[in-house]
Amino acid sequence: MxxxxxxxxxxxxxxxxxxxxxxxxxxxxxxxxxxxxxxxxxxxxxxxxxxxxxxxxxxxxxxxxxxxxxxxxxxxxxxxxxxxxxxxxxxxxxxRASREVVIPVYYAEEAGPDLQEVAKHCDMTVEEVIQLHSQTTYRAYAIGFTPGFAFLGNTPKALHIPRKNTPRLKVPIGSVAIAEQQTAVYPSVSPGGWQILGRTPTPLVDWQSDSLALIEVGDNVRFEPISRAEFLAQGGQLDGF
Structure with missing residues (x-):
């Protein structure tokens, strides 16, 4: 609709x-x-x-x-x-035309340590998980517990997976993750129990702008797979776990 x-x-x-x-x-x-x-x-x-x-x-x-x-x-x-x-x-x-925000993501185990687990749970290959996640257009329904944390829905049913039983104490900035029917990007280092698929080099919070956050409620959001070299060239960091 x-x-x-x-x-x-x-x-x-x-x-x-x-x-x-x-x-x-x-x-x-x-x-x-x-x-x-x-x-x-x-x-x-x-x-x-x-x-x-x-x-x-x-x-x-x-x-x-x-x-x-x-x-x-x-x-x-x-x-x-x-x-x-x-x-x-x-x-x-x-x-008002919906704004589209495209977020580049490096999908790989060194950036997305739960990729294998998600693939196994969903009975897919890692490549299929990446393809399905990145081919879906999400909608920003809500802004969460920290500036820039946008709850994006709806993740395809084939990718629905519960949160982790034991949350991580520290999720690196830019981590792209899923849980149940939602997708999100962690805009800052924080605890979190979502399943991490990859990481974006794009900052989710701009402290100089009026709205602060890259994603606002009502925006359409797409994820675009990028290579390791592109991720690093755009300022991405691979530490944090």
């Missing part, structure tokens, strides 16, 4: 709940689909223009908004948010 086929999301369905004095949660729906993701993406972009908002953290069905309460009145901010929601036009979503 293309964006133009969507039934526009009803912004009047959004519920605002105070989380604490410094944040509110906008609840869009109780199910995951593209129209909900479109609405969250639109509201996230529009909220950046409001004074007093520190951060917006989108998830699959909601949006957490944090305030600068030292310099702004939280009730005034909430009123501003409500006014913005009341005046937004969801047709802006359908007219």
């Amino acid at each position: 293309s964006h133009s086929d969507h039934i526009p999301f009803e912004l009047s369905h959004i519920k605002m709940d105070m989380v604490n004095e410094q944040a509110c949660l906008l609840r869009f729906a109780d199910h995951i689909d593209d129209t909900v993701a479109d609405a969250i993406g639109l509201v996230t972009r529009q909220l950046r223009s409001l004074a007093g908002i520190i951060d917006t953290i989108p998830s699959y069905t909601s949006l957490l908004v944090t305030f600068d309460v030292e310099h702004h009145d939280r009730f005034a901010i909430c009123q501003q948010i409500q006014t913005l929601l009341d005046n937004l036009d969801m047709t802006e979503v359908t007219s």
Whole structure:
């Protein structure tokens, strides 16, 4: 289904709940689909223009908004948010062409230590795993626990695999991984239990940009296999495990 086929999301369905004095949660729906993701993406972009908002953290069905309460009145901010929601036009979503982000990936055991395990679990060859993973176009549904960590769906059913029983204490920056129906890239060194297939030399966070993250909610994301030489030439590092 293309964006133009969507039934526009009803912004009047959004519920605002105070989380604490410094944040509110906008609840869009109780199910995951593209129209909900479109609405969250639109509201996230529009909220950046409001004074007093520190951060917006989108998830699959909601949006957490944090305030600068030292310099702004939280009730005034909430009123501003409500006014913005009341005046937004969801047709802006359908007219926005989805951005495509292409991420180069070096798929190999030295960069993706779980490749063999994934291939065995999915009853495929390593080459088939790489081909299927890189031929799929994913959608960024949510931004996760760290800046730039985008939850991408949906991974093909043939590649569904549970998280690792014992998470790694340290996953190297740029690691491309899968778990259940999701794919993600680790934007920084962190613990993680996803199955690692490879690594990208492309930084996922740009501290100089307004949005910080390379991938935003609503973007389409593709992975493009590159060679070891290309990976190293683009600044990729092979240490970290």
